[in-house]
Amino acid sequence: MYINNWYVAAPVEDLVGNEPIALRMLGADFVLFRDESGEIHCLSDVCCHRGAALSKGKVSNGCIACPYHGWVFDSSGVCVKIPALGPEARIPPRARVDSYPVREKFGWIWVFLGDAKEEDRPPFLDDSWFPEYYDKENWRTVRLNYEVDANWQRSEENSIDGAHPSFVHKSFGSKRDPQIQIVEVQKNEWGASTTRERTPPDRSQKTGAMREITAEKRGKTKATTSFTFTGITHRIDIKRSDGLSQCTLSHRTPIDQFHTRTFSIQARDYLLTEEFDKERQEGRRNAIKEDVGIVKTIRPPLPPRRPRSELLIKSDQLESAFRATMQKLTRKGWEIDSDIVERERQWQVYAIPSPARREDPKNWVHPAVPTVTPPSEEQG
Ligand code: FES
Ligand SMILES: [Fe+2]
Numbered sequence: 001m002y003i004n005n006w007y008v009a010a011p012v013e014d015l016v017g018n019e020p021i022a023l024r025m026l027g028a029d030f031v032l033f034r035d036e037s038g039e040i041h042c043l044s045d046v047c048c049h050r051g052a053a054l055s056k057g058k059v060s061n062g063c064i065a066c067p068y069h070g071w072v073f074d075s076s077g078v079c080v081k082i083p084a085l086g087p088e089a090r091i092p093p094r095a096r097v098d099s100y101p102v103r104e105k106f107g108w109i110w111v112f113l114g115d116a117k118e119e120d121r122p123p124f125l126d127d128s129w130f131p132e133y134y135d136k137e138n139w140r141t142v143r144l145n146y147e148v149d150a151n152w153q154r155s156e157e158n159s160i161d162g163a164h165p166s167f168v169h170k171s172f173g174s175k176r177d178p179q180i181q182i183v184e185v186q187k188n189e190w191g192a193s194t195t196r197e198r199t200p201p202d203r204s205q206k207t208g209a210m211r212e213i214t215a216e217k218r219g220k221t222k223a224t225t226s227f228t229f230t231g232i233t234h235r236i237d238i239k240r241s242d243g244l245s246q247c248t249l250s251h252r253t254p255i256d257q258f259h260t261r262t263f264s265i266q267a268r269d270y271l272l273t274e275e276f277d278k279e280r281q282e283g284r285r286n287a288i289k290e291d292v293g294i295v296k297t298i299r300p301p302l303p304p305r306r307p308r309s310e311l312l313i314k315s316d317q318l319e320s321a322f323r324a325t326m327q328k329l330t331r332k333g334w335e336i337d338s339d340i341v342e343r344e345r346q347w348q349v350y351a352i353p354s355p356a357r358r359e360d361p362k363n364w365v366h367p368a369v370p371t372v373t374p375p376s377e378e379q380g
Contacts (some may be wrong), residue, residue: 001026001254002335003114003334004331004332005112005121005334006103006111007113008109008261009032010108010109010167011107011108011143012108012109014232015040017034019059020032020057022076023045026039026256026336026352027257028044030042030044030100030111031043034059036061037073040325042100042210043064043075043100044097044098044099044351044367046351047097048095049068049071049095054073057115058292060099062074064082069082071083073096073097077097078096079091093363096363097200098351098353100112100273101355103124106130108251110124114352114355116355117355122228123166129235130247130249133267139267140274140277140333141265141267141268142281142284143265144264144266145263145286147260147261147263149259150259150296150301151301152253152254152260153326154301154302154320155252155260155262155314156227157303158291158295160227160318161235162198162223162225163316164177167286168291168294169290170290174200174201174202175205180315183195187321188228190228190229190230190325191226191269193225193226193227194225194226194318195223195224196223198220199220201221203215203243208279208296209271214242221239221241224236227318232251233245233249233251234250243354245270246266246268250263251263264284266280274353307323330372332374335369336369336370336372337372350369351368353369
C-alpha cells in the first residue's frame with residue numbers, strides 16, 4: 001500500500017448532515033465530517049489523548065469533540081479545547097491529529113493520504129478521465145461501489161488484464177478466440193495504456209436487451225485500458241463494430257492489505273433510458289462476482305516480492321507495466337512497511353502522515369507509518 005496518493009474515501013451522499021463517518025484506509029483509521037458550510041474534512045480517527053475514536057464524537061462549529069474526555073479538534077486537526085483543564089488550559093503542542101486534503105470529483109469524496117509537497121503529488125484526475133460523466137445527453141451512467149476480501153493490487157491487476165475475460169466472464173470475452181493482440185504499451189510517469197482489437201463475444205453470450213441489440217455477426221471490438229496511480233484508477237473503453245460504446249472508470253482504495261473498496265461508474269451510449277439501468281447493474285455485478293471468485297483463489301494473497309515467483313509473459317503487458325509503476329513508487333519511499341505495522345499493531349498506532357508534518361515533523365503523538373526502504377539504498 002502506498003502513501004502520497006489521492007484515494008476515494010466514500011460516495012458524496014454517504015456524508016449526511018453533521019454525522020461523522022469512520023473509515024479504514026491503508027490499514028489506518030479516519031473520520032470524515034462536514035462542517036456547517038458543507039465543507040468536508042478528514043482527520044485521523046485516533047484521538048491523540050488516549051486513543052478513542054473521534055468518529056464516535058460530535059461535530060459542532062466545524063470541530064469534532066472526542067467522545068471520551070471531550071477534547072475538541074478543529075478541521076486542521078489541532079486540539080483547541082481540553083475541558084478537564086478548564087478554559088485557561090495551556091494546550092500542549094502535541095495535542096493534534098493529522099488532517100488530510102479533501103476534494104470532490106465524479107460524485108466521490110477524495111482524500112490525499114500523505115505528506116508530499118503539492119508539486120510532488122500524483123496529479124488529481126481531471127475531466128478528461130471521464131468526459132462522458134458530464135455529457136448526460138449522449139451517455140447514461142450507473143454507479144457501483146463494493147468491498148471485497150482481496151488485496152487491492154491483485155484486484156487491480158485482474159481488472160486491467162486483457163486475457164482473462166475469455167475464461168472468467170460468461171457474457172464477454174470470446175470463447176472461440178482467446179488470443180490477445182500484443183500491442184505497444186503507452187507509458188507515462190504515473191501509468192500506462194493499451195488499445196487492442198479483440199474478437200467480440202457471440203450473441204448467444206448476451207442476455208436481455210443487450211441480446212436484442214446485438215447482431216449475429218460483428219467485426220472486431222476495440223478495447224482501450226488505461227491505469228494511473230492517482231486513486232488506483234483504471235478506465236476501460238469498449239467500442240463495438242456496430243458503433244455502440246461503453247466505458248468504465250474505477251478507483252480502488254485499500255482498506256488494508258487484504259480488503260479493498262472499489263468505486264466505479266459505467267457510461268453507455270445505447271439503451272439510454274433509466275429502465276435499462278437494472279440490467280446493466282446486474283451485468284456488472286455478475287462480472288464482479290466472476291472476477292472476485294478467481295481473485296480470491298490467488299496465492300499468495302499479496303503480489304510476490306520476488307518477481308521470479310510468478311511467470312509473467314507477453315500477454316501480461318499491462319500488468320507488468322502496473323508492477324513497474326508501483327516499483328517506481330516504492331523507490332520514492334512511498335510504500336508502507338506493513339510488516340512492521342502488523343507486527344506492532346496491538347500496542348502502536350501509526351498515522352498516515354499529513355502535509356502538516358512537513359513543516360513540523362516532531363510534535364506528534366502517533367509516529368508516521370514506516371515505509372519500505374528503497375532497494376537501491378539497501379544495497380548501497
Ligand atoms: S481519548 Fe480523546 S479526549 Fe481522551
Ligand atoms: Fe474481469
